[in-house]
Amino acid sequence: xxKHSTNYYNSLITTAVDSKxxxxxxxxxxxxxxxxxxxxxELISSAxxxxxxxxxxxxxxxxxxxxxxxxxxxxxEHFFSKGRPCLRTSPLAKTYGWGILSDAQGRVRLVDSAxxxxxxxxxxxxxxxISAMKSKK
Numbered sequence: 001x002x003k004h005s006t007n008y009y010n011s012l013i014t015t016a017v018d019s020k021x022x023x024x025x026x027x028x029x030x031x032x033x034x035x036x037x038x039x040x041x042e043l044i045s046s047a048x049x050x051x052x053x054x055x056x057x058x059x060x061x062x063x064x065x066x067x068x069x070x071x072x073x074x075x076x077e078h079f080f081s082k083g084r085p086c087l088r089t090s091p092l093a094k095t096y097g098w099g100i101l102s103d104a105q106g107r108v109r110l111v112d113s114a115x116x117x118x119x120x121x122x123x124x125x126x127x128x129x130i131s132a133m134k135s136k137k
Contacts, residue, residue, distance in 0.1 A: 003077070006053045006086035007106035008130065012121045013093050015113045016132040021097030023114030037091035039063050041110070044092075044100075048109035053087045053100075054080065056108060093132030101127075 015021065027037035034042075039060045043051060051059070058076050061067070067075050092098040092110065099111040099118050111118045121127050 003080050004083045005080065006057055006084055008053065008086070008102040008128070009106050010104055010126065011102045011128040011130055012111070013088055013090075013100040013102075014122070014129055014131050015097055015099060016094045016134050018134045018136055019094060019097060019132070021095065021113065024098040024110065024112035025096050027091065027096055034063075035091070036060060036064070037096060040087075040090055040092055041096070041098075044108055044110050049103055049107040051108060052106040053102065053108055054106075056087065057084060088130060088133050090132070094135050 027035055027041050029035065029038060040056055043056050043059055058079055061079060062075065087093065087100050087108070090100065093100055097113045099113055099121065101109050101111050101121065103109075111121065122129065
């Protein structure tokens with residue numbers, strides 16, 4: 001079974017050009033349930049540079065679909081057996097004003113788009129910049 005990956009290396013996913021956010025903001029629940037944005041935010045912000053993009057997407061998937069640890073190895077293989085949207089489609093970068101920085105090992109952390117660190121990353125020639133997907137066509 002072919003394994004696909006969504007990981008980036010030494011890259012910054014910049015906020016979407018049509019994002020209305022001035023700075024990074026914390027996502028909230030909707031109708032009493034955690035949203036994808038909230039799950040991703042909690043994972044990445046609680047453990048910066050611990051998870052890869054693949055980890056974040058899969059752990060979010062298991063949380064939303066109530067997949068337990070015993071099933072997770074087979075579920076992960078199945079999940080990545082076909083291409084998946086990467087974190088460029090994440091509401092964190094599209095809507096909530098967060099940049100997503102990937103290090104040399106592909107591990108991710110959030111960067112507030114209003115921070116000086118975000119601006120430094122934009123100026124850094126060693127970091128590849130990839131824009132988040134637009135919300136509207």
